Amino acid sequence: MSTPVTGEQRQQPNILITGTPGTGKTTLSELAALALSFNHVNVSELVKERELHDGYDAEFDTYILNDDKLCDELEESLGTVAGGNVVDFHSCELFPERWFDLVVVLRTDNTVLYDRLAERGYSQRKITENIECEIMQVVSEEAHDSYKPEVVVELQSDSVEQMEANTEQISAWVAQWHAKRSAAGA
DSSP: OOOOOOTTTOSSOOEEEEESTTSSHHHHHHHHHHHHTOEEEEHHHHHHHTTOEEEEETTTTEEEEOHHHHHHHHHHHHTSSSOOEEEEESOOTTSOGGGOSEEEEEEOOHHHHHHHHHHTTOOHHHHHHHHHHHHTTHHHHHHHHHSOGGGEEEEEOSSHHHHHHHHHHHHHHHHHHHHHHHHTTO
16 A cells, blocks of 8 residues: 655645535535636545445435445545545545645525525425534534644635635635745745
């Protein structure tokens, strides 16, 4: 097995965009990946496509994630020197800290979040569960517990304008990441 790659060795940063379902992770990830010419990794889709799960839980309307299979699969792209990935997933604590140079936690007003989840056809139980997660800041706490404080950023994601501003902020962060590396002679 090869030696794990750190952020200092990467040519491009890896970015994780996380948040409660319905906060706009996939949309922002697609926008950021396009703006930066990075690879977009939608973990939920990857889990389904590559069968990185242990079956389907009908009661909770979700796949039962196999953390080991997922991390083994992602190590191929996220653990490389190239970097340049925007990953989106509703959880972040299962990923090794060394994979990400920036962790963006999206936050959304509960009334906006409720409407988004209802539009998706989520059951009332699933809507309530996700709203409670957002109120209790579950994903935010998970990110702050799993990563260094200087790499975790929380961004509001209630509107198209905020989504565009968030894309610009992430692009500016990447430019700053490169400037710091150039100044340090990396």
